[in-house]
Amino acid sequence: MADAPSARSATIHPLSRHVTVIGAGASGLVEARELRREVVMRSLLYLDRPWVYTPEVESDPVGIDPDRTRVHSSMYQSLRTNLPREIMGFRDYPFVAKEGDEERDPGRYPVLTSQLYHAGHHQKDFASEFGISEMVRLESEVAFVGLVEGGKWMVKSKSKTSITTWKGKQIHSHNYRTPELFRDQVVILIGSSSSATDISRDIAGVAKEVHISSRSVASETNEKKPCFNTTRLNAMINSGYDNMWLHSKIESVHEDGSVVFTDRSVVVADTILHCTRYKYHFPFLETNGIVTVDEDDNRVGPLFKHVFPPALAPSLSFVGVPSKTLIPFPNFELQSKWIAGVLSNRIALPSQEEMMEDVKAFYSSLEASGKPKRQTHDIADYQGDYADWLAAQCGSPVFEEWRKQIMFAVAKNYLVRPKTYHDEWDDDHLVLQAYKDFWKFTTDGSSLTY
Known part of the structure; x- marks a missing residue:
């Protein structure tokens, strides 16, 4: 979120703003980088670590008790990526295996639970490469975000310290680590x-x-x-x-x-294991009812193109809301470029009224197609078009053809080989095309391995 602008129109004079980025995962890190590239004065990220493996689990295995001991990691011992590394990295910072680095799994679908968890370490490298590490506030939790006078935002943080009648054991997948707990059950x-x-x-x-x-x-x-x-x-x-x-x-x-x-x-x-999707939950965010989170239907809104609340744009924005996408990191990157460009006044948004009309039309199209509200942010059917639209807003190139083809090849392979897709595939020619592109983003092309 950022200091509110006085007008939506773009100008040739870039603005410097004080911006807070809540969350320092993949989407938060790339947002911080794009904000810095757009001459944003200062960014502050609040960090959690959902993608670092730990055998520890929460004191409430179902995750209902608000006073439970919290563990941010959702990783289990056998977890491997369900997307190949070619489409998991950022466009100019690919997620490649490095020759000679024996501590990280070099596989196309790496195991994620080593001491140096692959993608987490990749994100740490990314933060170091682009000077983001010093912008991160560690071991802090956002407690409140609210509008104050002058269109600014107050952010407060603090340091860290149904089926309920069923008598059997219950656990949420967030707390799943190994299968042994379920032996003979x-x-x-x-x-x-x-x-x-x-x-x-x-x-x-x-x-x-x-x-x-x-x-x-x-x-x-x-x-x-x-x-x-x-x-x-x-x-x-x-x-x-x-x-x-x-x-x-x-x-x-x-x-x-x-x-x-x-x-x-x-x-x-013997046991009910809840593998329900993560719900959008912003208990710290107070917008006086302008932005609402329907936790029953998992809709955040109203959001123009899943990013900007029309009445609060561009001072408040969301990165990474869309789900069911096979190209998440590049989408985070494009959303971040769009937001940073708008905040610097390089890119103009439509008027508040136009954005709101677009949101209403989108909601109407979902209803007409028979899709439930809980699928508001599922973009599987149009993820390519969405990425192309974002690229056009930012003045960035559209996704490479190999990236789009890998996306479809991965989906097909997952259906054909549900048990072995991590180790068997038919798109080596696309992987080679990807690595040819990756070559230009490394100082030493010989360090790339496949």
Whole structure:
């Protein structure tokens, strides 16, 4: 967030502002770099470390108790990237393996839980390379962000120090580390996206039964079927295990340990593992109702192009809200360039009214297409067009053709080889094209390995 401007129109005179970036993960770091490039006076990042492995878990395994001991890491012991490194880096700072660096997994889908976690170390290198490290405030938590007089923002930080009636064990995937905890158990996983897919395979080798509950499954399904169907959902979770079943949503839970699904099937379980998606949650943000977070439907809004609240633009912006994208880091980069360009007055935004009309039209199109509100920020169907639009706003080149083709190749390979996609693929020619491009961003091309 930044000091509010007096006008939205762009000018040839760049502005210097005091900007606070909340979050120093991939999106926060690249935002800080782009702000610095656009002659922003000072940026401050508040850091957490969600992508550094630790065996520690929170005191409340479900993550409900507000007074629980918090652990920011969501990584489990067997975790590997679910995207290849060619599309995980920033466009001018690729996520490449370095020859001779034996401490980091050089694989295309590296293991993420070594002492020097790959992508986390890559981000640390990125921060050092672009002089961002000294801008980061460590071990701080944002407690409050609110509007004050003059269109400015007050930021306060502090140093760090339903199913509830069910009697069985419950845990959220955020606190999952190893499969051994589930040996010989009947486990129900709630969710069917990336973490559920990954963890279900991880525990199926030791658990007695693994039951996946997904709201994407029709409620009228009344058979308990092994996960070997040909639908897209089942293809994603088909792992070759005969102890995995797919169910519709949970309808009710009971004190005797039984769980009833809307398809009327019943499972007596030992553990419920919540693999539900992360929800947008900004408890520290106070905008007097201008920006709202619908936690039931997971919508942040209103946001123009998932970034700017029309009534508060450009003094408040969000990076990384879109989900279901196979090119997250480059999208963070383009969003950051756009925001920095607007804050420096190099790029003009539409009027508040025009942005609000665009948001309303977007919401209407979602409703007309039958998409639920919870998919407001899912951009899987138009992620390429979204990136091209951002690039046009920033005056940046559109994504390289190899990057777009790898994106589709990865999605196809994930469906064809759900169990072995980390180690088998058919797009080596695209990887070679990527590394030819990466060459120009290194001082010593010979240091790149593939």
